[in-house]
Amino acid sequence: MMEKLLLYLSRPFVYYALIVGVLIALCSSLIGVTLVLKRFSFIGDGLSHVAFGVMAIAAVLNLTNDMLIVMPGTVLCAILLLRTGQNSRIKGDAAIAMISVSALAFGYLIMNIFSTSSNLSGDVCSTLFGSTSILTLTSTEVWLCIVLSIMVVLIFILFYNKIFAVTFDEDFARASGVKAGLYNLIIAVVTAVIIVLAMNLVGSLLISALVIFPALSAMRLFKSFLSVTVFSVIISILCAFLGMIISILAGTPVGSTIVAADAAVFIICCIAGAVKGGLRR
Amino acid sequence: MKRKMIAGILMIGVLTLTACTSGEGGAASKINAASSGVEDVLKAGLEEEEKKTLSTPDPTSTPTPIPTPETPDTTENNDEPGESVVIPSSEGVDVDLTMLSSTMVYSEVYNMMYTPEDYIGKVVKMNGQYSYYNDEASGMEYYACIIQDATACCAQGIEFVPDNPEACPEEGGEVTVVGVFDTYMEGEYMYCTLRNATIL
Numbered sequence: 001m002m003e004k005l006l007l008y009l010s011r012p013f014v015y016y017a018l019i020v021g022v023l024i025a026l027c028s029s030l031i032g033v034t035l036v037l038k039r040f041s042f043i044g045d046g047l048s049h050v051a052f053g054v055m056a057i058a059a060v061l062n063l064t065n066d067m068l069i070v071m072p073g074t075v076l077c078a079i080l081l082l083r084t085g086q087n088s089r090i091k092g093d094a095a096i097a098m099i100s101v102s103a104l105a106f107g108y109l110i111m112n113i114f115s116t117s118s119n120l121s122g123d124v125c126s127t128l129f130g131s132t133s134i135l136t137l138t139s140t141e142v143w144l145c146i147v148l149s150i151m152v153v154l155i156f157i158l159f160y161n162k163i164f165a166v167t168f169d170e171d172f173a174r175a176s177g178v179k180a181g182l183y184n185l186i187i188a189v190v191t192a193v194i195i196v197l198a199m200n201l202v203g204s205l206l207i208s209a210l211v212i213f214p215a216l217s218a219m220r221l222f223k224s225f226l227s228v229t230v231f232s233v234i235i236s237i238l239c240a241f242l243g244m245i246i247s248i249l250a251g252t253p254v255g256s257t258i259v260a261a262d263a264a265v266f267i268i269c270c271i272a273g274a275v276k277g278g279l280r281r
Numbered sequence: 282m283k284r285k286m287i288a289g290i291l292m293i294g295v296l297t298l299t300a301c302t303s304g305e306g307g308a309a310s311k312i313n314a315a316s317s318g319v320e321d322v323l324k325a326g327l328e329e330e331e332k333k334t335l336s337t338p339d340p341t342s343t344p345t346p347i348p349t350p351e352t353p354d355t356t357e358n359n360d361e362p363g364e365s366v367v368i369p370s371s372e373g374v375d376v377d378l379t380m381l382s383s384t385m386v387y388s389e390v391y392n393m394m395y396t397p398e399d400y401i402g403k404v405v406k407m408n409g410q411y412s413y414y415n416d417e418a419s420g421m422e423y424y425a426c427i428i429q430d431a432t433a434c435c436a437q438g439i440e441f442v443p444d445n446p447e448a449c450p451e452e453g454g455e456v457t458v459v460g461v462f463d464t465y466m467e468g469e470y471m472y473c474t475l476r477n478a479t480i481l
Contacts, residue, residue, distance in 0.1 A: 008385060013392055125435065135388035136395070251382030 001249070008248050016142045017134045021240045021258075023149040024201050027194045029214040029236030030156050033229045034167045034187060036215040042093065043081060044211040046100035047195040048204035050077040052127050053103030053110075055199075060114040071196055077103075078192035082184050129203040129255050134244070137200065145197060152190055159183065164225055201240070202255035210236065213262035220266075220273030235265055374459060375403035378428070390428050390437040393462070397473050400462045405475055407439065411449060411456035424449065424478075426458050441478035448480040457481040 008014050028044075035043055054073035058066030081095055108124065137145075156163065165173035166183045174180045198207045214236035218228040243258030250257075376393075378386050390407075393400050407426050414423040424446070427438040441458050443449065450456055460475030 008381075011385075011389070011392075013388055014385075135384065136391045247384055249382060251384045254384065 005245070005249060013135050013137065014248060016137045016139070017254075018241065018244055020137055020142055020145045021134055021201055021244050022237050023145055024194070024198050025210060025214075025236040025240035025258075026233055027149050027152045027190075028198055028207075028210040029232040030152065030229065031187070031191055031194055032211040032215040032236075033218070033225070033232055034163055035191065035211055036219075037167045037225075038187075039093075040082065040096075041212050042096050042100075042208065043078070043191060044195055044198075045205075045208040046081065046096035047074055047078055047192055048199060048207040049100040049104040049107075050074050051196050051199055052204045053107035055127060056107035056111045060110055067196075071192070074196050075189055075192040078188040078195075079185060082188040082191070127199070127203060128205045129253060133200045133203075134254050135248075141200075148193060148197060152194065155186060155190055159186065163187065167225070202258055206255045206259050209259040209262050210240075213259075213266050214239070217262075217266045217269035220269040221276065235269075236262075239265055373404060374406040376400065376405045376462070378405065378407040379457065383429070386428055387435065387437060390439065393439070394437060394473060397462070397464045397471065401464060403462050404459065405439075405462045406457070406459045407475075408455065408457045409438070411452065411454050412438065413449065413452055422446075426456055426475075439473060439475055441475035443478045443480055445480055 035041060051070055051074045054070045055066055058069050063069065077099055081099065111124065162173075162178055162183050163186075165176075165178050166180050166187070170180050170184075173183075194211075195207055198210055202210060214232035215228065217235050218232035222228045222231055239261040240258050243261040244254060246252065246261070247254045247257040376389070378389060381389060386407075393405075407428065409426040409428040412423075412425040412427050415421075416423070423440065424443055425438045425440050427436050429436045441460050443458070458475060458478045458480055460478030462473065463476045464471050464473050466472075
């Protein structure tokens with residue numbers, strides 16, 4: 001087993017995948033706590049479906065650099081959902097569901113009607129479940145992911161207090177002079193960037209798991225915002241790393257293996273939380 | 282004010298960087314690259330064949346190289362995901378794909394298509410689904426070994442030129458091939474093939 005693992009780890013694309021996987025897990029868990037607390041757990045799913053729809057358009061148009069339209073499209077939808085969701089006539093969850101299914105449906109429709117590839121099922125499967133995208137990264141993509149991850153972490157550290165304030169009580173934050181709109185915009189942009197990056201790792205259908213599971217697992221054991229954030233980062237990185245190693249060794253799909261690891265850790269945290277609560281009483 | 286400026290700079294940086302990926306960088310383009318393999322070529326060939334009237338194949342035709350998965354011009358590409366590769370195995374095989382898990386084997390073949398220069402001259406052993414196409418118009422024969430990923434939705438294939446074509450299984454059957462990895466140019470595209478391939 002170890003011999004096999006060492007053999008696999010000698011391949012550059014494997015350690016590229018591990019680096020990017022760990023960084024994506026780190027970023028998604030950082031923003032995950034905020035999104036779960038703001039009752040926007042499903043936004044990851046919604047935005048990833050939007051990204052799928054835009055990606056379908058890019059594929060049909062044969063764009064060499066699909067990021068040129070995927071990223072702005074996803075960021076725009078994130079801003080629309082996170083900034084106007086609270087005050088619009090169609091409320092948050094309904095707006096997410098509406099945009100999510102529409103983008104998914106139109107994306108698949110466009111790919112079917114104007115398909116430029118003979119392997120439509122392969123294209124859809126790769127986008128929805130990630131397939132082996134994470135194991136086919138180039139060095140440029142790895143560097144891009146490293147830089148973006150550093151930026152996301154920097155934004156989170158620099159604006160930790162403001163994000164904390166906006167997350168728990170937006171109205172109070174606004175009343176105390178915090179520019180809630182600006183910080184919601186920052187959260188929206190960062191969320192969209194993470195979602196687009198994470199599509200390589202787990203695909204658009206499984207992204208929500210990366211955002212929700214670590215935060216929820218940490219919330220079973222810890223109560224403060226800081227401790228929940230730190231623990232969710234640790235859980236997320238561990239699950240992503242373990243999931244990728246298991247998937248490489250056992251030949252299972254990468255995305256679903258990572259999500260299965262996240263779900264298993266959530267169950268363990270639930271049991272540990274129950275035991276911890278029982279001991280306190 | 283300072284924080285707003287920092288936030289602005291970071292946000293612009295994030296958006297600019299994400300839009301600055303290379304041509305092959307995007308997931309959609311990656312998907313297309315991953316799916317444009319031997320299967321595509323064979324499918325296209327079969328479609329053409331259906332359109333044409335049946336003609337007698339040239340009995341003198343010999344196994345000829347076929348367009349395999351399109352790979353980018355390596356002279357212009359600096360984004361190689363891997364360096365020189367040797368996957369150790371027995372029997373003098375440099376790259377033994379039969380030893381790898383299904384997730385790994387698909388990724389390895391993808392990298393072989395993407396950075397063929399790292400594999401040229403290496404003895405490759407692979408196992409997958411056998412595919413054959415005979416272009417009756419040109420008399421060319423096409424042999425390929427198709428490898429699928431763990432979810433069996435994506436496929437990559439490598440063309441091979443068999444020394445013993447009579448040992449080929451039925452279309453769609455399992456085949457194990459050992460051959461020397463090589464590339465060749467046809468038109469504006471570079472193609473990959475296993476030369477002197479032996480069917481085990």
